Amino acid sequence: MANIHPAGVFDTTYEEDMAIDRTWRDKLWKNLAFLALLLLPLLSVSGPLGLKLISDQYISLIARVSIFVIAVQGLNLLVGYTGQMSLGHAAFMAIGAYGSAILARELGFTFWTALPASALLTGLIGLVFGLPSLRVKGFYLAMATLAAQFIIPWVLRYPMEDLTGGTRPLSVPAPMIGPFLSYADDRIRDDAPMVFEAGNPYFVDVISVSFAQIDGAYPSIELVNPGGEVVPAGDVSMTVREDAAGNVSGLSYIASKAGEYRVALIADDATNSFEARVSRSKALSFASDIAMYYIIVPLAVLLMFLARNIIRTRTGRAFISVRDNDLAAELLGINVFTYKLRAFFLSAVYAGIAGCLLAFERNSLSLDMFQLDVSIEMLAMLIIGGAGFPLGALFGVSFIRLLQEAVIPTLRPWLADLLPQVFPFIDVVNITSAINPILFGGALIIFLVLEPRGIAHRWEVFKVAWKIRPYSY
Secondary structure, eight states, X not given: OTTOOOTTOOOOSHHHHHOSSOSHHHHHHHHHHHHHHHHGGGGBTTSTTOOOOBOHHHHHHHHHHHHHHHHHHHHXXXXXXXXXXXXXXXXXXXXHHHHHHHHHHHXXXXXXXXXXXXXXXXXXXXXXXXXXXXXXXXXXXXXXXXXXXXXXXXXXHTTTXXXXXXXXXXXXXXXXXXXXXXXXXXXXXXXXXXXXXXXXXXXXXXXXXXXXXXXXXXXXXXXXXXXXXXXXXXXXXXXXXXXXXXXXXXXXXXXXSOEEEEEEEEOSOTTOOOEEEEEEEEEEEOOSHHHHHHHHXXXXXXXXXXXXXXXXXXXXXXXXXXXXXXXXXXXXXXXXXXXXXXXXXXXXXXXXXXXXXXXXHHSEEOXXXXXXXXXHHHHHHHHHHOTTSTTHHHHXXXXXXXXXXXXXXXXXXXXXXXXXXXXXXXXXXXXXXXXXXXXXXXXXXXXXXXXXXXXXXXXXXXXXXXXXXXXXX
């Protein structure tokens, strides 16, 4: 349906026939929509212009929607285009999230290197759980992928507890570019703490403490933030490192909160006196929601565009052939198992990218964020949005988030008063706790009955009717 042109529009070259945007109006509207997305944070309360036209809550909501659009688009490549069922997509997001966090915390990776590394790691693990697709499909493949949903969180919770924190939340450093500008270099002693002003939401101060190599135990470093709280050791790099000149670095901390900081040396041996060097540098930080917005949203648009182009390639056509009839595809010379594995790999890579963005956007991780209900919810998003359509992920995630953030909170008070009168034999507490899943399940049932091909299919029908107006019948 997307290939239908408005009346009087014809393709005269192969380039025009192969283009995604067939007319200049299509290109204009898409570019304007993307430009509007980029301008939204400038109109928010915390924006640099201070216009206060849009609440920061909406900026954070768009960023979260974009993250799940990436994840659901990966699921669309697997389920919608290749026809392979998966119930473990949230577990693959957990690999990307925890993998990137561990790389950043333990190995010193930046966000820009942890993102592709964690995505590749997730893709490789996705290949492992895609191996059962060689022998099983349909319901049995769904059960095989369900195993990933239980195995991966268990591995992250128990065998890897030292790295992931297990059941405890894991802090994740904010993305940063730099440090690129050193503006202060001072000396402190253990008997004279240093107090200074630092912090900016966008251009943060990177505080580094180093001291000359000594014999015996090094002094501990105490950092107090503007709130008067001692910064926990887990939030700073306390590893002792020695450079070529013999200087030892014992602390590196990103001061993003504006205010007064205090750095002090605490020696265990009162007979020794120590001196340290405190240097401060500027770095571009993406710790704020608005700054992360400019990472998440453009990346989501790029990945949506790449997924759309993958389907137009030989690999994408093979995916669709496997989905429609894998036996016929094999008779045509398509290596069905190879393309199934490619679909699992690409789907896991998208999930890994989404998990990495989620980790750095929230600055904290918990395994409760990647439970089975999240995998089912993403599958519901794809069904409602339209499996097998390029915009299915966008429509599905937007609809579910709108339902959860706006519709359900509006209907909940009304239903909380009505349902106990309709069902007086059920405990009121049980009724009110069941309102959210009832509305969510009801919306899914309505779409399965009335619009089984999803919102994206109805959008395509609307576009065709608009193009051929007034003969839309």
